[in-house]
Amino acid sequence: MRIACPFCGERENGEFTYLGDAKPKRPFVAVIEDGKGAEGEQDAFYEYVYLRDNVAGEMSEYWYHGGGCRSWLVVKRNTLTHEILSVAAAPGTGAAVVDVAMAKAGTE
Amino acid sequence: MVDFVWNVRSPLQQAVMPGRAGAIVPFAGVKLAEIRDFDLVQIFARRGQREATAKAVKKHYGVDAPAPRQAVSAKGATLIWSGPDQLMALSARKPGTFRPVDALRESFEGIASLSDQSDGRCLIRMSGLQARAMLAKLTSVDLHDSVFPVGTAATTSIDHTAVNLWRSENSEDGSPVFNVLVFSSFADSIWHTIVDAAAEYGIEIETRSAASV
Amino acid sequence: MASQQANRLAAGGLIDRTTPLRFSFDGKTMTGYAGDTLASALVANGVKLVGRSFKYHRPRGILTAGSEEPNALVELRSGARREPNTRATTIELYDGLDALSQNRWPSLGFDVMAVNSLLSPIFVAGFYYKTFMWPAKFWEKIYEPAIRRAAGLGRPSGVADPDHYDKAWAHCDVLIVGSGPAGLAAALAAGRAGARVILAEEDSLVGGRLNSDGGEIDTIPAAEWADAALGELRSMRNVRVMTRTAVFGVYDGGTYGALERVNDHVPVPPKHQVRQRLWRIVAKRCILAAGATERPIVFPGNDTPGVMMASAVRTYIERFAAVPGKRLTLFTNNDDGWRTVESALQAGVEIAAVIDARKDVPARCKALAEDDGFALYSGNVTGVRGGKAGISHVDIGLANGRRTTVSADTLAMSGGWNPSVGLASHHRGRPKWQAEIAAFVPDGCPPGMTVAGAANGELSLGACLRSGHEAGASAAADCGHAGAKHTAPAATDESVAIAPLWHVEGKQKAFVDFQHDVTASDVALAQREGFESVEHLKRYTTLGMATDQGKTSNVTGLAIMAQLTGRSIPQTGTTIYRPPQVPVAIGAFAGHHRDENFHATRLTPSHHWAAERGAVFVDTGLWKRAQWYPQPGENDWLESVSREVLAVRNGVGFCDVSTLGKIDVMGKDAGVFLDRVYLNAFSSLGVGKARYGLMLREDGIVMDDGTTSRLAEDHYYLTTTTAKAGPVMQHLEFCRQVLWPELDVQITSCTDQWATFSIAGPKTRDLLREIVDPAEDLSNEGFPFMGVREVQLRGGMVARLFRISFSGEMAFEISVPARYGDALARNLMIAGKPFGVTPYGTEALGVMRIEKGHVAGPELNGTTTAADLGLGKMMSKKKDFVGRVMAGREALVAQDRQVVVGIKPLDKTRRLRSGAHIIPRGTMVGPETDQGYVTSVCYSPIVGQWIGLGLVERGRERIGEIVRAHDPLRDEDYEVEICNPCFYDPEGGRQRG
Numbered sequence A: 001m002r003i004a005c006p007f008c009g010e011r012e013n014g015e016f017t018y019l020g021d022a023k024p025k026r027p028f029v030a031v032i033e034d035g036k037g038a039e040g041e042q043d044a045f046y047e048y049v050y051l052r053d054n055v056a057g058e059m060s061e062y063w064y065h066g067g068g069c070r071s072w073l074v075v076k077r078n079t080l081t082h083e084i085l086s087v088a089a090a091p092g093t094g095a096a097v098v099d100v101a102m103a104k105a106g107t108e
Numbered sequence B: 001m002v003d004f005v006w007n008v009r010s011p012l013q014q015a016v017m018p019g020r021a022g023a024i025v026p027f028a029g030v031k032l033a034e035i036r037d038f039d040l041v042q043i044f045a046r047r048g049q050r051e052a053t054a055k056a057v058k059k060h061y062g063v064d065a066p067a068p069r070q071a072v073s074a075k076g077a078t079l080i081w082s083g084p085d086q087l088m089a090l091s092a093r094k095p096g097t098f099r100p101v102d103a104l105r106e107s108f109e110g111i112a113s114l115s116d117q118s119d120g121r122c123l124i125r126m127s128g129l130q131a132r133a134m135l136a137k138l139t140s141v142d143l144h145d146s147v148f149p150v151g152t153a154a155t156t157s158i159d160h161t162a163v164n165l166w167r168s169e170n171s172e173d174g175s176p177v178f179n180v181l182v183f184s185s186f187a188d189s190i191w192h193t194i195v196d197a198a199a200e201y202g203i204e205i206e207t208r209s210a211a212s213v
Numbered sequence C: 001m002a003s004q005q006a007n008r009l010a011a012g013g014l015i016d017r018t019t020p021l022r023f024s025f026d027g028k029t030m031t032g033y034a035g036d037t038l039a040s041a042l043v044a045n046g047v048k049l050v051g052r053s054f055k056y057h058r059p060r061g062i063l064t065a066g067s068e069e070p071n072a073l074v075e076l077r078s079g080a081r082r083e084p085n086t087r088a089t090t091i092e093l094y095d096g097l098d099a100l101s102q103n104r105w106p107s108l109g110f111d112v113m114a115v116n117s118l119l120s121p122i123f124v125a126g127f128y129y130k131t132f133m134w135p136a137k138f139w140e141k142i143y144e145p146a147i148r149r150a151a152g153l154g155r156p157s158g159v160a161d162p163d164h165y166d167k168a169w170a171h172c173d174v175l176i177v178g179s180g181p182a183g184l185a186a187a188l189a190a191g192r193a194g195a196r197v198i199l200a201e202e203d204s205l206v207g208g209r210l211n212s213d214g215g216e217i218d219t220i221p222a223a224e225w226a227d228a229a230l231g232e233l234r235s236m237r238n239v240r241v242m243t244r245t246a247v248f249g250v251y252d253g254g255t256y257g258a259l260e261r262v263n264d265h266v267p268v269p270p271k272h273q274v275r276q277r278l279w280r281i282v283a284k285r286c287i288l289a290a291g292a293t294e295r296p297i298v299f300p301g302n303d304t305p306g307v308m309m310a311s312a313v314r315t316y317i318e319r320f321a322a323v324p325g326k327r328l329t330l331f332t333n334n335d336d337g338w339r340t341v342e343s344a345l346q347a348g349v350e351i352a353a354v355i356d357a358r359k360d361v362p363a364r365c366k367a368l369a370e371d372d373g374f375a376l377y378s379g380n381v382t383g384v385r386g387g388k389a390g391i392s393h394v395d396i397g398l399a400n401g402r403r404t405t406v407s408a409d410t411l412a413m414s415g416g417w418n419p420s421v422g423l424a425s426h427h428r429g430r431p432k433w434q435a436e437i438a439a440f441v442p443d444g445c446p447p448g449m450t451v452a453g454a455a456n457g458e459l460s461l462g463a464c465l466r467s468g469h470e471a472g473a474s475a476a477a478d479c480g481h482a483g484a485k486h487t488a489p490a491a492t493d494e495s496v497a498i499a500p501l502w503h504v505e506g507k508q509k510a511f512v513d514f515q516h517d518v519t520a521s522d523v524a525l526a527q528r529e530g531f532e533s534v535e536h537l538k539r540y541t542t543l544g545m546a547t548d549q550g551k552t553s554n555v556t557g558l559a560i561m562a563q564l565t566g567r568s569i570p571q572t573g574t575t576i577y578r579p580p581q582v583p584v585a586i587g588a589f590a591g592h593h594r595d596e597n598f599h600a601t602r603l604t605p606s607h608h609w610a611a612e613r614g615a616v617f618v619d620t621g622l623w624k625r626a627q628w629y630p631q632p633g634e635n636d637w638l639e640s641v642s643r644e645v646l647a648v649r650n651g652v653g654f655c656d657v658s659t660l661g662k663i664d665v666m667g668k669d670a671g672v673f674l675d676r677v678y679l680n681a682f683s684s685l686g687v688g689k690a691r692y693g694l695m696l697r698e699d700g701i702v703m704d705d706g707t708t709s710r711l712a713e714d715h716y717y718l719t720t721t722t723a724k725a726g727p728v729m730q731h732l733e734f735c736r737q738v739l740w741p742e743l744d745v746q747i748t749s750c751t752d753q754w755a756t757f758s759i760a761g762p763k764t765r766d767l768l769r770e771i772v773d774p775a776e777d778l779s780n781e782g783f784p785f786m787g788v789r790e791v792q793l794r795g796g797m798v799a800r801l802f803r804i805s806f807s808g809e810m811a812f813e814i815s816v817p818a819r820y821g822d823a824l825a826r827n828l829m830i831a832g833k834p835f836g837v838t839p840y841g842t843e844a845l846g847v848m849r850i851e852k853g854h855v856a857g858p859e860l861n862g863t864t865t866a867a868d869l870g871l872g873k874m875m876s877k878k879k880d881f882v883g884r885v886m887a888g889r890e891a892l893v894a895q896d897r898q899v900v901v902g903i904k905p906l907d908k909t910r911r912l913r914s915g916a917h918i919i920p921r922g923t924m925v926g927p928e929t930d931q932g933y934v935t936s937v938c939y940s941p942i943v944g945q946w947i948g949l950g951l952v953e954r955g956r957e958r959i960g961e962i963v964r965a966h967d968p969l970r971d972e973d974y975e976v977e978i979c980n981p982c983f984y985d986p987e988g989g990r991q992r993g
């Protein structure tokens, strides 16, 4: 398999490490009191940590270009054919600026 | 009390044996050189400081910062793109300095983070008419002229180990010249891998000071 | 010499008669010529019997002239280079070649196991599943050894392969697989257009069937045209012709696996050269021009030596000028088979008869028989007579019901051609049936691939050239190389008419799969027993599962199954095609990565210094670390390690700890970032201070630990364990780029930048005062515990000094740029000489951390929480951090969790073993009484006995309790005391002193 890193160009899959489903977003934690956040946070984190889609078909996955530029990528891939439909950089690669408000909105 | 002597020892000191190696041929197909005595600083733009970093590079080095996948020569330094908003500044070592980042601090204060990698890497230069054939055994990157012309840089892997690879001006015989920065702790091992890959073409080995190249 | 080669023609062929080569087969010396294969040389020498079959040990001869050969498998070379199951048809002859036939004992002519042929009723399909079932205990002692002796083909050498292999990458616009007429035409078209082309040919010669079939292209003889084409291709800088290179697999993203047999054609590879090279070829487009494979007809006795594929007979005559026999018969169901008759006639071989299975034999063929005066029978071959010396007669069942017999020493058979669809189907594609040629052709291809020529069912020469040319031009255009238009090379379209024939019934064994000895009746048995699906047929009968992967047998097998079940061939379908298309030696896959090159190795800055001192090294991950430094007179490692421990505890020692992962964490949000990564706080850490940190995985389990120092407001220096340096770096990048992209933080590994030594022991300061500039204050006040700063060393050096301790002693870690690591080790020896300084290795390091109860890898084992490790209080309650929420789950905070405790045997002379289970006294051993296990052990010279750490249920409440350590692996069971994990200086006065 070959993945086109948005920074490095197309590379063989040996340079990359797979992490899995890119859909779950880490729940946003605003305030901590006595070690605890908001009500229901354990359920939210349980979903984030354990509930993964395992799609036979197109899915978004995290891949890490550790054997190259050390960027985290979001790769849209067909798990049946291994066809790669798109590759995007994670929001915080390099010096990229992220709108914090939008980033948080996206995680809630 | 005795005084202490601080001899420098390259991680490649044991591995690199100047002279000929491999197949006995009239003209070595591969020339390998360990380049020593260099300073290497990673310059990594801070969040939102991409343009400011580029400006600071231009001001400090007098050249435009390397575009992605490029290496550029500046006065006294080579700037090698090493990832998004990151570059490696390679220069001949200034004697008596222990902290090459000190000389850059003012130019990049608050704009980019600086990490001294002068001892974190070894620099190996590969040239000769068979250098490309040899590198085909080491890297999956396409080094064809049409894809990897002079000035191209790549962050890639050799032996599952991350390296910076770039191409500098052709040597006098017209053969391509490739440079690779490898992690120091891996250098001995990777050197042997390189020599094994080059052996069939005949190898000429030397060590050079960064100031002389 | 040439007189030996009784079956060699006086002229013709692509062999070099001026270069005779001596070789030996089964100890008999013979001669061939340069350009021969072992098979063609054996044919030229009149050798018919070349091996015994796998199951029945039936005598076998050469069947084909290519890589599909199922019979002529030999052990090539001798000694360490002996290679079993090598196809004689692909071995290029060299002077001194030495080969042995396989699967026979004591000799090829007289084989004891041929008795299997008489026992054949028990060797039918599925015999593995039926015969050796009971009693189970017979398996190890009787069945398996007997089967292993009898089964299998060649013998491996049993010693390490002395040759070298390597792997390489190649890149191109257009990869062309096969250099027959279609491949050459494609390469010319793509090359002329300016595309970067790789033409891969498994043979040593380009040309494919052009070397065997004659014909004319562009009005010149085909072989001349091929020569000219090769010349033109070699002159193009953008074209690379790779002979002896078989493409064996199609992988994702336009990556192709290929095996180049660089030096298989010489006895021993030249110095510094490899025997074989594995290529990974990355191509934007691929043209599969792999041709087709002629298939046998399944008739009784079709495996007798002397029965050969018609195309192979033609190849031996045309390419190798070697005639397989003196009296030839042909059994065919198609026009192409007749070309063998024409070749044979031209070579002066007598044609005994042609048996054409078709109802309507073309007039052209009839005329040929008439003109040349040989018999033409309409019907089938129903059997052959003869044996290991070859066939003597061919029995014929005529279409009119009568029978006849002709005498002949060779029977050429042609059942039609199977396009080589394998590579086109490596992405699970299934080929489709094409009735006109009675064969499967590709139906869709992996992305980027097209099929040309015979591989696509275009069997005539003209069609091959046209489709190759077209495919080459359009593949080049797809890659942006339009180029000037050229016309396709032209040739006539010879007739390839066929009437399918799969199986001629009879009493004798009729073979479908020659290599695995699968007969037509095995297929029938599989069908009767319900194994009708092709995938079941394959597993039940082992059809197509030998090293030839059924290239001559698969289609025939499923066609017979189709007849038996009354389904059509397309309904019956094919099995899945998987790489490798041709056998590839494991050595080629390993390449350079064997023995000491199995993986890359990392050396510490003091490695060579340690080696000079005779250190024993241990592999920790990729690193080589000094494990201990033996001294003269020491009898074993324990003596050395205990000496090192006591030297540190009573004086001073140092250890290279450069392998710990080191990461620069920089940026204005570096502190906040670390607060979220570690369970304890780091933004509050003052500049010039270090703090021990623990990081969790998001599931609440401990991931790693280490000290992190703040070098500046916006610069932290983080350390990881040796093992987790890579994973932690990856995790931090994930946090930075994915979880919290809003934070201004930059991270970079600097593990290799620094040489770091831990200097420990009560005399540490004495040593340091020798080497550190006298102006530096190292007192408790001037350099307190967990302090960090840069110091001047004498002789002009700057170092980072960290006052941290892993050993529990007064200790510092000192870092200098790695190029000075060797000098620092030597200088520490000089500076410490008055204090008896002792270098120590990882074993002593381990002993001291166990004595102190510090956790390490065996306790940070992916199942433990911070509280399990006794570090629960470190968890901040004021901030969010990775793992905080999940660490609060009920099961992770349960009271009965296994937690870290110290363990020591009651019998002070007993050696404690890690892995031993903790069981309460007076209970039965079992999962329900298992309360934990011993994780780390050492002999403590301070305590004077073996001690250890363990994970024990409710351990902290049970200090002082006596339990059993049960070790079923070593069959040991002994009493131990649960104790405080800190065996040494629990108040910590020594490290703070």
Ligand SMILES: [Zn+2]
Pocket (backbone or CB within 6 Å): A005, A006, A007, A008, A009, A065, A068, A069, A070, A071
């Ligand atoms: Zn990349």
